[in-house]
Amino acid sequence: MHKRAPLVLLIFIVICGCRSSDTPPSVGAGRLSPPVVVDAAGLKQHVSRHGGKVVLLDFWATWCAPCVRELPRPAALQKEFGGRGFQAIPVSFDEPEDWADKAAPRLAAAGWNGPALIVDGPDARNAIVNWLATRWRSELPALYVLDRSGRVARELLAAEAENTAAIRAAIEATIENK
Secondary structure (H helix, E strand, O other): OOOOHHHHHHHHHHHHHOOOOOOOOOHHHOOOOOOEEEOHHHHHHHHHOOOOOEEEEEEEOOOOHHHHHOOHHHHHHHHHHHHHOEEEEEEEOOOHHHHHHHHHHHHHHOOOOOOOEEEOHHHHHHHHHHHHOOOOOOOOOEEEEEOOOOOEEEEEEHHHHHOHHHHHHHHHHHHHOO
């Protein structure tokens, strides 16, 4: 009986160490889960799931050079403010069919490991712009800081959306305005 124990232990270790190649990649494995494809109503619903938190909607696309340059920002801001009732949400304007080949690899390489949204086409983009904007015309980059009630607290567009100090100040002010 004791002579078989090492063999049984070896078999157990091999079996436990094996992993099926059919296992889908997880968020923590350096790859993102499939995005949530949203229209304006879906985006509002997703934001409402974070009720009571300050939310940063970071609109970006792979074809927007400043957006790609700033892709590490959502992860960094989430790390900095996440413990204070804050949620960053990257929202891609890429086409949903381009997620796996274009958007997901860039977002994952930038350090994002949370849920991601992708807007479902031009009509959805226009509806989202109409919901959020006072002056936004869908140019990128664009960031919206929403207060704990889901209302727009700050709109940061174009060059202002690339100003990390302005973004951090807007988030900080919104968090402090309980």
